[in-house]
Amino acid sequence: MIRFILRRLLQAVPTLLAVVTVSFFLMRLAPGGPFDLERPLAPAALENLRRVYGLDRPLIAQFGSYLAALAQGDLGPSFSFRDQTVLGLIARGLPVSATLGVLALALATALGVGLGIAGALRRGGFVDRLLGVGAALTLSLPSFVVAPLLQIAFGLTLRWLPLGGWNDGAPSHLILPVVTLALPQVGALARLTRTSLAEALRTQPVRTMRSLGLPPARVARHALRGALLPVVAYLGPLAAALLTGSVVVETIFGLPGIGRYFVEGALNRDYTLVMGTVLLVAGLVILLNLAADLACAWLDPRLRVAA
Secondary structure, X not given: OHHHHHHHHHHHHHHHHHHHHXXXXXXXXXXXXXXXXXXXXXXXXXXXXXXXXXXXXXXXXXXXXXXXXXXXXXXXXXXXXXXXXXXXXXXXXXXXXXXXXXXHHHHHHHHHHHHHHHHHHOOOOHHHHHXXXXXXXXXXXXXXXXXXXXXXXXXXXXXXXXXXXXXXXXXXXXXXXXHHHHHHHHHHHHHHHHHHHXXXXXXXXXXXXXXXXXXXXXXXXXXXXXXXXXXXXXXHHHHHHHHOOOHHHHHHOOOOOHHHHHXXXXXXXXXXXXXXXXXXXXXHHHHHHHHHHHHHHHHOHHHHHHO
């Protein structure tokens, strides 16, 4: 297992290098630049800024300098946030996005898996049909529709919760964005759990256990262990997406997270800020997928032996 983990971590190095390379050249080749303001700068001032930030050098030389700085843990200065480093901005926004993502992931997992189990154990019943309708509804409503509806209902009409803002992570300010972020994933996890568990309950080993007269709860626990494999595998990229925050949710609710910094960096052609955010997301995807693979190996001994 240790060799498996080390091999996966070594494979992550060329993956991250490919992500950095593609992102770097796509950002540089896109129209516009970090100093293309609404009121154009004087040519001398623009040339001086480009020289200070090294943008007057050939692309290959810029890429080499970026890789050298990256190897030392330096993500560079931000072009749009004056006197701020990318690492400092990420350190400021990541706790906000992580808090939002962890709570949304916990809520989506608890509700989605629970509803999926209930639907699989009562196939064709009222709960199962209601689950199908609810899952389809949550999956079809995007976040930019759900968020204003929740704000109108609970913020403007009932006045139970604030419309937005962070306020040092006060619980009342977290409820609406967490529910907005988790709601589509509740439907996805419920459908995935329901389908996987329903198939597991129809396998020959489960039928044999039923024929032997074992308690239904024990049979369901045995089937659930294998049925959770696709759910756990799905949680890897889902956790990375939620932990880095949702661009739409953070923008609508005015949360100072990673997603909001990414949008501002992309609009302002802030090369280093966008690169730092992309690198963070890629690293989280790799690490959380590895964690999901290890969890799957723990659930299924056959995968552990293969690893």
